[in-house]
Amino acid sequence: MNRTRYYLIVLSMCIVLSCSYSGLALENKCSFCHGSALEEVKQSVHGAVLGDGQRCIICHGSQYEQRHYGKHIEEIETGFEINRCFSCHGSDLYVRHGEIFPQPQLHLNSKGDTSQTSCVTCHVEEKDPHLIKPAKIYALKDCEECHSSDSILLTTPSKSSLKHQIIGTTFTNSELTERGQYVAGANRIPILDNLCVILIILTIIGVFVIHGGVRFITRKRKGE
Amino acid sequence: MAEKIYLHPVLERVWHAIHAICIVVLIISGAQIHWPGAIHLFGSFQTAVSVHNWFGLLLVADFLLWLIYNLVSRRIIHYIPNKRDIPNGLIVQAKFYICGIFKHDPHPYPPTVDEKFNPLQKMSYLMFMGLMMPILLISGILYLYPLYFADFITSIGGLKVLAVIHFILAIIFAAFLIAHLYLATTGHTIQDNFISIVTGYADSEEEEEA
Ligand code: HEM
Numbered sequence: 001m002n003r004t005r006y007y008l009i010v011l012s013m014c015i016v017l018s019c020s021y022s023g024l025a026l027e028n029k030c031s032f033c034h035g036s037a038l039e040e041v042k043q044s045v046h047g048a049v050l051g052d053g054q055r056c057i058i059c060h061g062s063q064y065e066q067r068h069y070g071k072h073i074e075e076i077e078t079g080f081e082i083n084r085c086f087s088c089h090g091s092d093l094y095v096r097h098g099e100i101f102p103q104p105q106l107h108l109n110s111k112g113d114t115s116q117t118s119c120v121t122c123h124v125e126e127k128d129p130h131l132i133k134p135a136k137i138y139a140l141k142d143c144e145e146c147h148s149s150d151s152i153l154l155t156t157p158s159k160s161s162l163k164h165q166i167i168g169t170t171f172t173n174s175e176l177t178e179r180g181q182y183v184a185g186a187n188r189i190p191i192l193d194n195l196c197v198i199l200i201i202l203t204i205i206g207v208f209v210i211h212g213g214v215r216f217i218t219r220k221r222k223g224e
Numbered sequence: 225m226a227e228k229i230y231l232h233p234v235l236e237r238v239w240h241a242i243h244a245i246c247i248v249v250l251i252i253s254g255a256q257i258h259w260p261g262a263i264h265l266f267g268s269f270q271t272a273v274s275v276h277n278w279f280g281l282l283l284v285a286d287f288l289l290w291l292i293y294n295l296v297s298r299r300i301i302h303y304i305p306n307k308r309d310i311p312n313g314l315i316v317q318a319k320f321y322i323c324g325i326f327k328h329d330p331h332p333y334p335p336t337v338d339e340k341f342n343p344l345q346k347m348s349y350l351m352f353m354g355l356m357m358p359i360l361l362i363s364g365i366l367y368l369y370p371l372y373f374a375d376f377i378t379s380i381g382g383l384k385v386l387a388v389i390h391f392i393l394a395i396i397f398a399a400f401l402i403a404h405l406y407l408a409t410t411g412h413t414i415q416d417n418f419i420s421i422v423t424g425y426a427d428s429e430e431e432e433e434a
Contacts (some may be wrong), residue, residue: 102273105371143269148260182384185260185269189388196395203399208408211321215410218326 031054040130085119100141121152141183147185228425231335237424238301239290245289246283250276251398280364287361290353302340303350313343325410334427352400354392363390 005107016065037056041047050058098104105139120129122140133139145152232240249362253276256263266272294300305313316332321344324332333342341349366373377386411417414425420426 039294102270102277103370143273144260147257147269150261177426182382182387184387185386187384188258192388192391196392199395199399200402203402207403212409214326218328220328 035076036128037130040128044130044132045134096224121146142184146183147190149186151183151186228427229335230424231337231420231426234424235293237347237393237421239286239293240421242282242286243290246279246385247397247401249279250283251394251401253279254394260335269320272312279367280368284361284365287353287357302355303346304352305343305346308339309346311341317342317344322409325350331412348400356396360393360397363393 041050054135093108094104097108101107120132123132123135123138125131125133125138228411252263252265253272256266256272257269257276260269260272266275273361294303313333320329320332331342333339335341363386366377367383368384370377370386377383380386408417409415411420416427
């Protein structure tokens, strides 16, 4: 008897929960499990512009719930694509970014498997991908943050899948480098660099110091 | 006084000056792009990139100028080794650099109006202008417009391979520049060749030596 009552209570709790859950707006469903995301979207530039129903799926696709259950994080298709940013911001993004960055397509494009930086790498100050601020307030334009030997693209290792690395704030390009990406200033082959420097130094020593030195010693002196 | 010969017509001198400036600027800005932490000669990374891109294009135009001019005027013949040069001339000239020069032997192949370059010069200029420079320029152009040539770039292994080819050739050219500058001091006097590439006139050596 006790047992049946116990099951009944659990069952009715489940019904209450699932009823209230299915009654929620989609974004609240998401924040049911992803507590902070909604707040952060609301605080971002997009807070006011995205309507109630759009706040999550406009960027993430709608099939989230089904995809989620019983899967490990690596298996979850994030559903996020840079195209979704483009769908609102339009292709003049290339023009606008091109005023600052050479090769804007390389900096923005997500097509193909190489040459990608994430929008959020530049538009999010902290680690949270949703807290996009007005470009006037924060937007990364210091080239050497990425194009240098201590590039942020190299120093933020991530365990997550390649796709996550590309579009996540923890973007690291070591794996992309293996696939052929090359960020000038950040990527290099140390042995090649050293060989090249040695070649240059040897050339200078070989001609100016050694050959030039012998020429100097054996030079014609006055009166000879 | 030695007789002067007119070795470098004005177009060649103009070409050479542009070429020299381009290469020096490209080496320095390229080095800054490759080692942004260590080299700041052009200020910011952004400036180095735009300088490199513009001078790169200038060098391409300059190369085409050189090629067309030399083909049309048939002066390309100066760059083609002939029977005198292979293999004999090469060996004689190399021997001169290894020992003759220290004994103040006369230059085995002093420049004349018909034979501007000695055998070693011919070979190396032909290699550098005929082979390495085109590869360097093409790799630069591909690197400048990666999206237009995306398929080709992917087929050779991506931007990385392209960048490494460009970098290795850049280093070879830097080494060549050093050797080129040094060998230019082995003229009749140390400054002789430098003067003649500016004025166009060179001392005709044998007369004086004789
Ligand atoms: C003597 C001639 C040249 C030298 C010494 C040189 C050197 C370099 C070096 C060292 C780099 C850095 C690559 C790396 O990080 O691995 C570079 C990048 C680059 N080079 Fe050159 N280069 C030369 C000519 C050219 C030409 C003729 C072009 C194109 C027309 C060109 C286009 C580029 C481009 C597009 C980059 C990528 C960075 C940027 O967009 O500026 N280069 N170069």
